Amino acid sequence: MKLEHFVASKPEYDIYKEGNKAIKVYKTPELKEKCLYAALTHARVETTLVNSFVKMPVLDEVSIIDGKWAITMDWIEGKTMGQLIRENPDKAESYINKFIDIQTELHAQYMPLLSKLKDKMSRQIKSLGQIDEIKKYELLTRLDSMPKHIKLCHYDLSPDDIIINDEGTYVINWGSARQGNASADVAKSYLLLSLNFPQYADMYLNKYCLKSGTAKQYVQKWLPIVAAAQLIKNRPEEKDLLMRWIDVVDYE
DSSP states (O other), X not given: OOOOOEEXXXXXXXXXXXXXXXXXXXXXXXXXXXXXXHHHHHHHHHHHGGGSSEEOOOEEEEEEETTEEEEEEEOOOSEEHHHHHHHOGGGHHHHHHHHHHHHHHHHTSBOTTSOBHHHHHHHHHHTOSSSOHHHHHHHHHHHHHSOOOOEEEOSSOOGGGEEEETTEEEEOOOTTOEEEOHHHHHHHHXXXXXXXXXXXXXXXXXXXXXXXXXXXXXXXXXXXXXXXXXXXXXOHHHHHHHHHHHTOOOOO
16 A cells, blocks of 8 residues: 555654545554554444444554554544634633543543553653652552552543544544543643643643542642653653652642
């Protein structure tokens, strides 16, 4: 297959649009395992959400294109919620409310077959070179003490991962999805909003906690852990914020 319509590049794969399909092509043959695991994760979530108001692209196939592993799924037309917020800041509060409704719906799904989010975060923190062993121990101890849940966590959910069109509301980019604690997922979304939509981050957290009946301090206890796990991506523009959050031991 000849891919002609390049869309975007991520650290591990490139995205193409061919007709009404999106194709993720992993950059090296050595990423076979990541490709296959991402496809399995996507398929399991797709099956779980079949009766939900939240939609997602249908996965069509896993294939090899020019020696590289690839995933083909539906291309979802429409604007992302992130685009709509940027274009209509006067409607931002309404979009944030919708964002919370979507995330709450995801957390209502139980996913015992997905890998555990706590295991992923533990591996990420252990592999960090940017923090010392004492700080790692503190973070891992806190992580181990947090309650274990099996809720569906997208774990990369931001307004840019939600597409709204005439057919409904779609959530995309499921590669980080795991089973875990909803408040860890909320802490990650709060982090992403703080980086990309900082003027709405606190609004989101306050509204989520009010709507869900979750204590704000409980979500905040996850912030240093989530920030440390995010450091593994080694993005210079994020480092200052992440290091500040890691150094916060407790929130009042």
